[in-house]
Amino acid sequence: MATKTARIKAGFTLGGEQAEADPLAGEAFVESGLYEVIADRRDPRCFLIGRTGSGKSAALQHLEDTEPDHVIRITPEDLSLPYITDLQVIRYMDSLDVKLDLFWIALWKHVLLVEIIRHRYGVTSPETKQRFLVGLKERLVRQPGKQAALDYLDEFEGKFWCDADERVREITDRFTERLGVDGSVSASVASFGVKGAVSSATEQTTESKSEMADRYQRIVNETQLSKLNQMLTVLNDEILDEANFTYVVIDDLDRDWVDERLSNDLIRCLFRTVLDMQRVANLKIVVALRSNIFQELDFAASGGQEEKFRALVLEMRWTKPLLEEVLDERVKLAAESSNLTAKSFRDLTPHSNNTRGNPIQYILQRTLLRPRDAIAFANQCFAVAAGKHRLSWEDIQAAERQYSANRLLALRDEWKQTYPGIDQVVVKFRGAPARMTRDEFQDRLDECMLLMTAPEFTGVRWMTDLSRAMWESSAGEASWNELYQPLLALLYRIGLVGCALTGSAAPLFFADDALLVESESTVDRCEWFHVHRMFHKALDVVRTGERREQQASSAPSQSAKAEDVSQSVS
Template structure:
């Protein structure tokens, strides 16, 4: 144990002391006074920067940035998807029928988002508060643009809404959905009624009949409205081109249950696709906070594997943290914590955590057991402070003891974070305990007795949504020849969630998804790879630590 330097400002650690909440929604005591200006903050705030989707894992700071912008930008509106009444869309009999027969609703969802975001910007920019101000705004737009033939189609679209710019978002969604419903009822009302009253009516339809109905629906759910909305966006952009006022539309809480799962990920994809259209409005920034695992599920369910990686790359602001930035997060919070209790000089992390853990600096030791995000390091420090109540500093023994409860909490959080994408992750983590080593080869992970047991646990239960392991588990039960692909898919999943690091070649170091390449396909993994459990999970899985990571 290293001997600490003599401190000029000794402090007492008291019961209940912490450096803040791990959730930005409930962290008002520390969040704003201790805010660290991560490079993503500048990208999110700068109008000219293309990034519009704050992408990161749970606890990486997405909501913190949204709240920072809310606090510092006077002209903003925050959209909570749970308050949008999108359940009206998922409950629509006409739309459910189209979905059941395999019709593509992507254009409808894209039009829905563009319409909603247009109206929200109009309400925000022009302060439209009632029907009179709504009609007055339309007259101003008409007077300015009606002589321009290119704008007439857009003005015609806006005329339908001239008295409704002020209505709430959920009313907007209901009205635009009702317009489509009425058109669909007129075109195929008899079939929609049979769908409502007969169980599984869509399965009674022939392929030819379904194709005919889908073709008729395309005449209604087509690209015409998108073209009209593109014109509306251009019109608004032209009306704003000389304005210096900055406007923000902020969208958070996409990971909550805001709409039925049957359309949730298609709606999310449509929202992301709609954002790029609004780059035309130079003084508007739309920011969407989106968890990495939700984005992964969008890719799974919409069937476009290039969705995240290529088509929209420039629109993503990825939240990745450096060690120095995370140290600043902790230092700011410790200083504020003790400044509120003592009138002396600043208290630093080194004052409170003066002892090495073995031969490792205490902050470095704790940071190695995180996924390099604020939530993890804050949680670890809080666990250690809890054990040191009534003392002047946290000892190395207390750091190791705190690691036990911290590790258990992080395992639970990891399973919850990836629940929608990898629902069998808890079973796979349990499987790692059977190997009894933190480091292992592919062959050791795929030991036949243990892998057969895992396949039975997964394959004999009902598949949950798009769980990628379930069909492979069933295939493994049927034939041992399928074990290699099953095992490599397990590695693909464990690496993706950062539960393990992998060494692709003996000459390389171990790499981890939260700091290196974010994913590998199972088919690309070599037979000779090695994997190592992330140190964050060692105590939770009762595995002995190996060499330093």
């Protein structure tokens, strides 16, 4: 009797879409060239930048799994940073425009330094700390400069071996105590709170407020960075050697772990700290950050070192062959537990044909070339095909609508912090042709700009910046690039639209060429504008060849649209 072929069980998946909730993440990890750079102890690139779902967290988790004795993970949520940013005196100094960078840098250096020492020597109690210090001082008996640097560690006495959040509170409390001694307005802050102190400050002359800000700035500038920097020398020369090479990984910087108003300053100062600590030879600090947060960091506030930071960036980018490899590896593992005789994703997909094409390419063309997209689409397909031996084309197309809707929600969630109301912009492309002429695309951009007149639109600030030329220029004065390129660049960057150059049949998207629409001459050559296939089903995009008479009749003419814009401005 022939053995029956196993069927796809209900609940069969290729793992979770997020690394922290993915049972297959470790075993099915694909070691791309990107991971090799992350793990390379001599490669200085350490800022892992990418969109949500691009594999940043998975890469750091794999490093931690592969090098368990050499990796320290620091989680921002565990550092009591909300406690610091909520302190009345910190908020008061912020209201006086006191630059807190040196304090934030000292804080990060302190956290990193102590975590590395605790990990290296297993410091978990006062006794182990004392043994470590005595032993190190004996080795440095003929190096008084380095011995003096160790005094910094003695200042924290009982808090050294505690959890990071307690040590962060300790160093912050010491800082605010110093402000209490040296700052003349600390009493008013304590008595009246921030609002009372600020109200009192507003009654003073501009000169007195300036003097107060200068006094606080001096105190911040005297933060013990010199002692911390001396300890970094000790760390490099005496504590970390090749056998004790240490990675520090920092992830989850996109979560609500601190007041949003100060989060960018904290992250920017973390980047400055990492840059400075690259002097330690046997240490590599790897920081993962979402692309949209990275682009908001004001590196000019760090003394114009933007080039230095960008030289250390490693962008998470994937190709279709690599994503297919990701799916293959997951199918091998998932199939074993489900008794499926599949060695690759191709074994579970329908056959290619001239009419519908290649099913794997069909799926990958509807991703932003991120592992999360590919896994999500495959899982949705398997949910539809439960009980069958393999997927059919009908299963893939049935799964696409739900997948597309979920990806549209994910797009909103990814960018709503940076661009509030972005979902209202995206829906302006509902019912659009999959391939738009420049005039058709311009009509949609005009509708997006007119959202500024809608009371419920929450993105007035950023939309004003992107459409300024439209409101300020007289008719016929501004070029198409001046009027529309800023908004085009945003829609291109988030992955919603792509462009096909003159004479080109295939559109290019951000994953293909990140800088395509940054050049005025290139934008001038763009003949067609495309909504990404990922969002076609969710936005009811009209495919080429389908009738669009109803859409055309309901859309205002170009001249009417221009008149609407003019009336709104006036």
